[in-house]
Amino acid sequence: MSAKIAVIYYSATGTVHQLAQAMAEGAEKEGAEVRLRRVGELAPDAAIDANPAWREHVDATKDQVEVATLDDLTWADGYALGSPTRYGNIASQLKQFIDSTGGLWAQGVFQDKPFTGFSSAHNLHGGNESTLLALYNTAHHWGSLIVSPGFTDESVYAAGGNPYGTVHPGAAGPVTDAALDAARHQGARLARLTAKVAA
Numbered sequence: 001m002s003a004k005i006a007v008i009y010y011s012a013t014g015t016v017h018q019l020a021q022a023m024a025e026g027a028e029k030e031g032a033e034v035r036l037r038r039v040g041e042l043a044p045d046a047a048i049d050a051n052p053a054w055r056e057h058v059d060a061t062k063d064q065v066e067v068a069t070l071d072d073l074t075w076a077d078g079y080a081l082g083s084p085t086r087y088g089n090i091a092s093q094l095k096q097f098i099d100s101t102g103g104l105w106a107q108g109v110f111q112d113k114p115f116t117g118f119s120s121a122h123n124l125h126g127g128n129e130s131t132l133l134a135l136y137n138t139a140h141h142w143g144s145l146i147v148s149p150g151f152t153d154e155s156v157y158a159a160g161g162n163p164y165g166t167v168h169p170g171a172a173g174p175v176t177d178a179a180l181d182a183a184r185h186q187g188a189r190l191a192r193l194t195a196k197v198a199a
């Protein structure tokens, strides 16, 4: 059977958005049905307008990517969640969405469903891994199955060797093909394992 995968992310300036797209591509290539969704923006216009890259990304994705809903979580058999690093933690926009899932949690919607994470901090050692570990706290509470990439493919090493999840440090410049390849691998692995669990 093919898996139903929800790739749900927040991105202010587009880095995590690119990783999310690659994650979705990898899952689709594995035969999954994918919903690629961004969480709603919560920041005031004044903050967004103060950063031209942020404004540009908000405007570019407004009509391009649907906003995540709770139905996407109920529908999916497996989850890929992504967030930029915010002081070593996940962004409040994604956290707000997660914090709206109490009703689904109480119904057991997340139990036994594979869950993987991805991120981007500006600096290589600026909190990529602490953000992923913070994201995985939710998976523990949801009763989901954490499917981190591990060192399961050459693409993981080529992208910097992060077994917790694909990341791209913004300080290294534009998102690299290596990071996108690693995200595709991670998405494919999630889809493959989700199909097995769902069967």
Ligand SMILES: Cc1cc2nc3c(=O)[nH]c(=O)nc-3n(C[C@H](O)[C@H](O)[C@H](O)COP(=O)(O)O)c2cc1C
Pocket (backbone or CB within 6 Å): 010, 011, 012, 013, 014, 015, 016, 017, 084, 085, 086, 087, 088, 089, 120, 121, 122, 123, 124, 125, 126, 127, 168, 169, 170
């Ligand atoms: C409020 C705030 C906090 C941040 N905290 C960190 C941090 O702790 N470590 C770091 O390396 N980068 C930090 N950054 C930078 C972002 O994580 C980084 O630019 C990321 O690549 C942005 O992803 P995006 O393009 O998907 O929005 C922070 C940025 C903002 C706006």
